[in-house]
Amino acid sequence: MQALRDFLTGRRLFVLTGAGCSTDSGLPDYRDGAGEWKRKPPIDFQTFMGSDTRRARYWARGLVGWRRFGQAQPNAAHRALAAMERDGGIALLVTQNVDGLHQAAGSRVVLDLHGRMVQVLCTACGWRGPRAHWQGQLESLNPEWIALDAPDAPDGDADLDGLDFTHFVVPSCPHCGGIVKPDVVFFGELVPRERYERAMAALDEADAVLVVGSSLMVHSGYRYVKEASHRGLPIAAINMGRTRADDLLCLKVEQSCAQALGALYPA
Numbered sequence: 001m002q003a004l005r006d007f008l009t010g011r012r013l014f015v016l017t018g019a020g021c022s023t024d025s026g027l028p029d030y031r032d033g034a035g036e037w038k039r040k041p042p043i044d045f046q047t048f049m050g051s052d053t054r055r056a057r058y059w060a061r062g063l064v065g066w067r068r069f070g071q072a073q074p075n076a077a078h079r080a081l082a083a084m085e086r087d088g089g090i091a092l093l094v095t096q097n098v099d100g101l102h103q104a105a106g107s108r109v110v111l112d113l114h115g116r117m118v119q120v121l122c123t124a125c126g127w128r129g130p131r132a133h134w135q136g137q138l139e140s141l142n143p144e145w146i147a148l149d150a151p152d153a154p155d156g157d158a159d160l161d162g163l164d165f166t167h168f169v170v171p172s173c174p175h176c177g178g179i180v181k182p183d184v185v186f187f188g189e190l191v192p193r194e195r196y197e198r199a200m201a202a203l204d205e206a207d208a209v210l211v212v213g214s215s216l217m218v219h220s221g222y223r224y225v226k227e228a229s230h231r232g233l234p235i236a237a238i239n240m241g242r243t244r245a246d247d248l249l250c251l252k253v254e255q256s257c258a259q260a261l262g263a264l265y266p267a
Contacts, residue, residue: 004253005264007208007236008089014199014206014228015081015093016221017257019154020213020239022099024075024258026068028154033241035215039153045188048181049123055179056168058157062182063138064150065158069099069117070132076262077212078105083265085109092202096214096221098155098184111198113191113220115184117156124178131182134171141169155184191220199224203231211237213257216244 019029032038047054082105084090093110095102098117102110120134121127139146145168150160173180185191203209209228214237216222222244228235229248236251237243238260246252253260 001253001260001263003251004236004238004260007234007251008084008210008264011089011207012091012205013084013089014202014209014224014233015084015090015212016209016214016224017081017093017095017097017102017212018214018216018221018239019097020215021077021095021257022072022075022097022101023213024077024256025072025099025101026152027072027099028152029213030154031215031217031241035217035242035244039159042155042157042187045186048186049179052170053165056170057165059138059170060142060145060163060165060168061150061153061158061160062156063135063142063145064148064160065152065156066117066131066135068152069156070135072099072101074101074105075258076265076267077257077260078102078107079267080261080265081212082106091205092199094199094202094221094224096218098182111195111202113185113195113199115182117182117184119183120180121183122173122176122178122180125173125176127173127175127178127180128183129174134180137171141171156182185220200227203228203233206233209233209235211235211239211243211245212261213239215239215242 023029078101100116118131150158153159225245234250238253238257
């Protein structure tokens with residue numbers, strides 16, 4: 001912990017967070033300590049767009065999972081990072097998470113690399129609407145599904161399987177009748193160019209990189225750490241288990257993010 005304190009002191013950080021930052025808020029993560037999938041990978045964009053049944057399955061699971069996901073609250077890690085920003089220690093916080101908990105904790109210099117689940121998007125006309133309203137639509141069209149429950153899965157999903165999803169009704173875009181998805185980057189989609197460019201520009205302002213709760217197995221996050229290494233920036237990580245960048249780190253703390261950061265920035 002003293003080594004982590006020393007690493008953070010007097011530096012302006014590029015911070016990259018992942019699912020491990022939100023596990024102490026009750027949100028499941030994707031990978032185990034070896035960086036391998038704990039479950040089947042999430043639905044990809046091509047499958048979501050190409051199959052009515054798989055799309056119905058996605059939204060049925062989301063109907064159940066959103067109830068708790070949408071109520072999640074920031075933990076000590078989110079609050080500590082917000083405090084670090086207020087102290088001038090963060091150039092940019094880039095999060096791979098889609099839960100909005102950094103903003104809820106008070107962070108303002110945040111780049112949602114993969115978007116946020118709080119909003120839905122029409123893939124045809126670009127209409128956007130609040131996820132909470134979409135939840136109401138799903139429930140009104142599928143009242144028999146409201147009483148169902150299932151264990152939480154990452155990103156507002158739920159392990160709701162073994163059911164017939166063919167009769168689950170998915171609403172269409174209210175403007176054009178197109179297919180609506182969460183306003184997040186699915187596997188198989190590209191991170192918008194402007195987000196990539198903003199993140200890369202932030203590395204110019206940073207003295208060091210701090211990875212919080214990410215195995216870095218997804219290239220969209222790992223590439224910033226790799227670029228930081230090329231630039232000679234020191235890199236530290238707080239993560240339970242292996243990361244893809246272990247050989248690039250000058251410091252690694254294997255504790256929960258809330259425990260480690262909460263100890264340095266107590267509420």
